Amino acid sequence: MSNRQSKTDVILIGAGIMSATLGTLLKELVPDWKITVFEKLENAGEESSNEWNNAGTGHSALCELNYTVEKPDGSIDISKAININEQFQVSKQFWSYLVNGNQISNPQDFIMPLPHMSLVQGEKNVEFLKKRFKALSDNPLFQGMEYSDDPEKLKEWIPLIMEGRASNEPIAATKIDSGTDVNFGALTRILFDHLKSKNVDIKFKHKVDDIKRTSDGTWELKVRNASGNVERHTAKFIFIGGGGGSLHLLQKTGIPESKHIGGFPVSGLFLVCNNPEVTEQHHAKVYGKAKVGAPPMSVPHLDTRYIDNKKSLLFGPFAGFSPKFLKTGSNMDLIRSVKMNNILTLLAAGAKNIPLTKYLIQQLMLSKEQRIEELREFIPNAKSEDWDIVVAGQRVQVIKDTEDGGKGTLQFGTEVVSAADGSIAALLGASPGASTAVHVMLEVIKKCFPQHLKEWEPKIKEMIPSYGLKLVENPELFNELSISTSNALRLGENSPQTEQRESKVTANF
Numbered sequence: 001m002s003n004r005q006s007k008t009d010v011i012l013i014g015a016g017i018m019s020a021t022l023g024t025l026l027k028e029l030v031p032d033w034k035i036t037v038f039e040k041l042e043n044a045g046e047e048s049s050n051e052w053n054n055a056g057t058g059h060s061a062l063c064e065l066n067y068t069v070e071k072p073d074g075s076i077d078i079s080k081a082i083n084i085n086e087q088f089q090v091s092k093q094f095w096s097y098l099v100n101g102n103q104i105s106n107p108q109d110f111i112m113p114l115p116h117m118s119l120v121q122g123e124k125n126v127e128f129l130k131k132r133f134k135a136l137s138d139n140p141l142f143q144g145m146e147y148s149d150d151p152e153k154l155k156e157w158i159p160l161i162m163e164g165r166a167s168n169e170p171i172a173a174t175k176i177d178s179g180t181d182v183n184f185g186a187l188t189r190i191l192f193d194h195l196k197s198k199n200v201d202i203k204f205k206h207k208v209d210d211i212k213r214t215s216d217g218t219w220e221l222k223v224r225n226a227s228g229n230v231e232r233h234t235a236k237f238i239f240i241g242g243g244g245g246s247l248h249l250l251q252k253t254g255i256p257e258s259k260h261i262g263g264f265p266v267s268g269l270f271l272v273c274n275n276p277e278v279t280e281q282h283h284a285k286v287y288g289k290a291k292v293g294a295p296p297m298s299v300p301h302l303d304t305r306y307i308d309n310k311k312s313l314l315f316g317p318f319a320g321f322s323p324k325f326l327k328t329g330s331n332m333d334l335i336r337s338v339k340m341n342n343i344l345t346l347l348a349a350g351a352k353n354i355p356l357t358k359y360l361i362q363q364l365m366l367s368k369e370q371r372i373e374e375l376r377e378f379i380p381n382a383k384s385e386d387w388d389i390v391v392a393g394q395r396v397q398v399i400k401d402t403e404d405g406g407k408g409t410l411q412f413g414t415e416v417v418s419a420a421d422g423s424i425a426a427l428l429g430a431s432p433g434a435s436t437a438v439h440v441m442l443e444v445i446k447k448c449f450p451q452h453l454k455e456w457e458p459k460i461k462e463m464i465p466s467y468g469l470k471l472v473e474n475p476e477l478f479n480e481l482s483i484s485t486s487n488a489l490r491l492g493e494n495s496p497q498t499e500q501r502e503s504k505v506t507a508n509f
């Protein structure tokens with residue numbers, strides 16, 4: 001038993017991309033605040049943020065078909081796509097600010113330009129894609145998108161996918177060169193190294209076991225250190241950035257906002273190929289359509305990835321069911337999250353989601369050969385020996401009672417839950433995830449530090465020039481920022497898209 005105690009301004013629980021982002025933002029806004037981080041693992045970015053645990057898509061709705069739904073009248077609703085694109089622009093602006101200020105030395109350590117494509121087969125799907133393309137290509141945020149249903153053109157864009165394709169069904173794709181592959185694991189580690197250089201106290205192998213409010217209104221954490229001893233640490237503000245582990249910690253706070261919320265864990269697997277003969281034939285992230293009954297996070301996609309300076313291909317994710325809330329979690333996680341205040345919510349969700357649970361269990365039982373068969377819908381000539389299975393991170397989807405969905409509604413987005421006085425906040429959910437970390441952490445700042453916002457606004461605008469504005473309503477600013485972020489993050493190199501934008505902006509001035 002240790003008597004170690006400390007008092008600090010801010011405690012961040014968990015060393016994933018969310019805490020990394022919030023810590024970095026706060027250090028820029030209030031450099032003299034003392035920040036401590038507790039992480040139960042040995043290094044930063046080892047859970048969902050790790051490069052092998054997520055797909056590394058810089059989600060900006062350029063290719064993800066589930067962000068554009070067809071309305072009953074046949075038109076396409078692009079509002080969600082616009083929101084997600086705007087949020088990714090916020091991330092790119094903040095990362096550019098860090099690169100320009102030499103706080104990140106080489107952006108190519110974490111972000112690479114990569115065309116984003118959507119691919120569909122069958123008459124109905126081709127019709128949908130054409131409509132989606134028309135709806136998006138008129139929008140400034142999606143400029144540069146191309147559409148083709150010509151197999152010869154598609155052979156140029158995606159040779160690996162088109163080779164050996166026997167089906168006579170109509171096929172079509174859209175392609176946009178301004179997409180990205182993001183190594184969120186590398187970015188998380190870069191940001192934590194940077195925080196360490198700014199005197200943030202980062203405690204690895206320290207697991208937060210409990211959170212309690214003290215009589216003076218601050219929060220006290222019970223932390224188990226590397227030697228298994230218990231420490232007590234207090235702070236005025238706590239961010240629970242424990243990924244899948246956040247729900248348990250939020251429940252321990254006892255705040256009213258933590259009640260009637262549950263978690264539904266979804267596991268994931270990818271197939272990975274490192275054979276250069278195969279990887280060299282593909283250069284894009286290609287998203288298909290989710291199978292009927294499949295949850296949105298299991299949309300199949302074939303991605304070029306840049307990890308450890310090597311190019312590989314990733315296919316998946318194959319969703320599955322596991323009761324763990326973290327990849328390194330316990331089989332008791334789901335049971336431990338059941339409380340008197342959320343049991344009805346969870347039971348309602350269980351009753352509503354029997355088909356989904358069945359689907360996830362079926363997915364879990366697939367053999368490698370069955371998974372390769374699914375891959376062959378993308379790469380007809382795929383050879384089993386070129387592909388290995390990697391276990392991805394866990395996603396814990398939020399279950400809560402909503403007005404629209406009723407009791408026990410499964411949410412597929414992210415959710416910031418905070419105390420009414422802003423002294424504690426937690427991030428739940430996992431989608432669109434790491435790509436929107438800067439937007440989501442700005443939400444935390446808005447909710448928890450409203451008294452400082454006015455004073456902080458000039459600095460926020462310096463870091464994120466579009467702060468407070470909608471880029472979709474400010475196309476000139478969007479063009480200007482596209483060029484400056486592209487240059488800072490070196491995304492424009494060899495990208496014809498940037499040249500096009502530059503000429504358009506020149507004409508505008």
Ligand SMILES: Cc1cc2nc3c(=O)[nH]c(=O)nc-3n(C[C@H](O)[C@H](O)[C@H](O)COP(=O)(O)OP(=O)(O)OC[C@H]3O[C@@H](n4cnc5c(N)ncnc54)[C@H](O)[C@@H]3O)c2cc1C
Pocket residue numbers: 013014015016017018019038039040041044045046047048049050053054055056057058059184206207208209241242243244245246249268317326392393394395427429430431432433434435436
């Ligand atoms: C299969 C899959 C594919 C994905 N693909 C994408 C994608 O293509 N693009 C995208 O933008 N996002 C994607 N995501 C989502 C993205 O990975 C997550 O949203 C993001 O990494 C979450 O970051 P985080 O910091 O909240 O959590 P994490 O990275 O999981 O970090 C949480 C940290 O908290 C620590 N922790 C937990 N409990 C405690 C405790 N009690 N005490 C101390 N430490 C604790 C954990 O050890 C961990 O290090 C994907 C996720 C999955 C699972």
